[in-house]
Amino acid sequence: MVKRAGTFIETARKEMANPLSQAFLSVLPPGFAVMKQLSMSSFPDPAAAIELSKAIRQETLTRLPELLEEFEENALSNGARVFWAGDSAAANEYILNLCREKGAAFVTKGKSMITEETGLNSALEEGGIEVFETDLGEFITQQMGRPPFHIVGPAINIPAAEISEIFLEKGIISEPSNDAVALGKSVRAYLRDRFKSVKVGITGINMAVSSSGAIINVENEGNIRLTKSSPETLVAVMSIEKVVPDMNDALHILRILCRHCVGQKISGYVTIDTGPAKQSELDGPKELHIIILDNGRSEIYRDSLTRQALKCIRCGACLNICPVYSKIGGYPYGFAYSGPMGQMLNPLFLGFHRTKDLFSACTLCGACRDACPAGIDHPGLFLYYRSLIAENADQKEKALYASAAAAMQSGLAWRLGIKTARAILNRNARDGYVSSISGIKKGWFSNRDLPEIAKKTFHELWKELNRKDT
Numbered sequence: 445m446v447k448r449a450g451t452f453i454e455t456a457r458k459e460m461a462n463p464l465s466q467a468f469l470s471v472l473p474p475g476f477a478v479m480k481q482l483s484m485s486s487f488p489d490p491a492a493a494i495e496l497s498k499a500i501r502q503e504t505l506t507r508l509p510e511l512l513e514e515f516e517e518n519a520l521s522n523g524a525r526v527f528w529a530g531d532s533a534a535a536n537e538y539i540l541n542l543c544r545e546k547g548a549a550f551v552t553k554g555k556s557m558i559t560e561e562t563g564l565n566s567a568l569e570e571g572g573i574e575v576f577e578t579d580l581g582e583f584i585t586q587q588m589g590r591p592p593f594h595i596v597g598p599a600i601n602i603p604a605a606e607i608s609e610i611f612l613e614k615g616i617i618s619e620p621s622n623d624a625v626a627l628g629k630s631v632r633a634y635l636r637d638r639f640k641s642v643k644v645g646i647t648g649i650n651m652a653v654s655s656s657g658a659i660i661n662v663e664n665e666g667n668i669r670l671t672k673s674s675p676e677t678l679v680a681v682m683s684i685e686k687v688v689p690d691m692n693d694a695l696h697i698l699r700i701l702c703r704h705c706v707g708q709k710i711s712g713y714v715t716i717d718t719g720p721a722k723q724s725e726l727d728g729p730k731e732l733h734i735i736i737l738d739n740g741r742s743e744i745y746r747d748s749l750t751r752q753a754l755k756c757i758r759c760g761a762c763l764n765i766c767p768v769y770s771k772i773g774g775y776p777y778g779f780a781y782s783g784p785m786g787q788m789l790n791p792l793f794l795g796f797h798r799t800k801d802l803f804s805a806c807t808l809c810g811a812c813r814d815a816c817p818a819g820i821d822h823p824g825l826f827l828y829y830r831s832l833i834a835e836n837a838d839q840k841e842k843a844l845y846a847s848a849a850a851a852m853q854s855g856l857a858w859r860l861g862i863k864t865a866r867a868i869l870n871r872n873a874r875d876g877y878v879s880s881i882s883g884i885k886k887g888w889f890s891n892r893d894l895p896e897i898a899k900k901t902f903h904e905l906w907k908e909l910n911r912k913d914t
């Protein structure tokens with residue numbers, strides 16, 4: 445996938461001015477958040493269920509090296525082949541070589557964030573292998589060359605008329621149509637033809653069970669199931685943190701994941717594979733290749749603070765509650781992961797300097813931390829990232845931070861600062877709000893308002909009260 449993390453501010457501005465994106469953002473994330481709440485209430489004790497999922501993710505992290513070794517051993521004894529990929533290039537090269545070896549002119553793919561992370565589609569296409577995304581939303585974004593808008597609904601913001609236009613252009617339909625169901629059916633028919641003769645299928649992995657070597661996928665459309673059962677060769681890609689100790693843990697995480705993703709108690713399809721198809725089985729791949737990808741995660745694991753990012757189960761609950769995501773949507777994050785999940789993960793994969801706008805955009809409200817069923821302290825991580833940036837700040841920036849710190853430590857400077865800011869801001873207030881201002885902070889107000897600063901600060905009122913009392 446194209447890495448556009450450096451255009452965060454520019455894309456965010458564009459999305460905030462886009463009425464279509466704003467219309468979706470005003471209903472989509474809060475809708476998912478309500479559905480999550482409702483589905484969680486089906487647990488006899490929702491708080492205990494969350495505590496258990498946090499404990500499972502913590503245990504996984506603590507025992508990660510040992511669990512991975514056990515998983516590999518069991519996957520091999522089930523007949524799967526396991527390849528440890530150090531980075532995206534190694535994973536992509538393995539898959540490309542395998543496609544060539546199998547004489548595959550094209551592959552079908554189930555929705556997977558990990559292959560977005562590795563940029564697999566471009567690598568295969570550059571190598572002459574055509575790629576068909578089979579999740580409807582992913583298929584649409586692939587045709588349009590756009591990144592996903594939301595983890596659950598990658599193309600949910602794209603109007604039917606635009607989809608019809610691109611489908612006509614690509615020969616997927618022969619007549620224009622604004623009927624979403626008809627458009628969906630045309631994709632189904634188009635992909636069925638590919639499934640009939642596909643030689644290599646590619647999926648991600650939602651969970652890998654250490655004690656049995658099984659891999660688990662969840663989905664609602666059945667396209668992953670078709671990608672797994674149609675070809676003779678299946679490649680399943682997982683990052684190292686996808687492992688869980690045993691099936692009981694996997695099933696609990698599954699119940700939490702589906703509820704936190706879309707408010708379902710369970711998804712439409714859950715596929716559990718232990719190795720390639722056995723002789724007695726009617727369908728399933730003859731060869732199963734499992735790629736275990738590191739891609740910088742060992743380094744993330746070594747730092748006791750960043751390590752917690754590996755607990756993430758990609759449920760997307762943090763996106764739906766985040767005030768920043770709900771204003772800008774998924775495009776500005778510029779990489780596979782968006783929202784607080786992206787603000788946390790993208791800097792670890794792409795570097796802190798390149799992505800500093802992402803974690804600087806956070807208000808540190810803590811809503812993502814409260815929503816996270818994996819027990820991740822996102823605000824704590826963002827402060828850590830910011831501290832790393834501050835350490836390397838230039839002299840001008842350091843002087844600015846130093847004067848702000850000095851003002852906060854001196855009562856006199858603080859009171860003077862408040863008085864000056866109040867005079868400047870309130871001069872620009874209309875109906876109790878400051879909506880625009882000239883000068884260097886002009887941009888801050890281009891998409892938000894600030895309530896007028898109170899005529900008297902708490903300290904001034906307190907002083908007055910004390911004076912009256914005496």
Ligand code: SF4
Binds near residue numbers: 785817
């Ligand atoms: S950070 Fe937490 S809430 Fe966000 S996607 Fe990951 S597990 Fe879900």
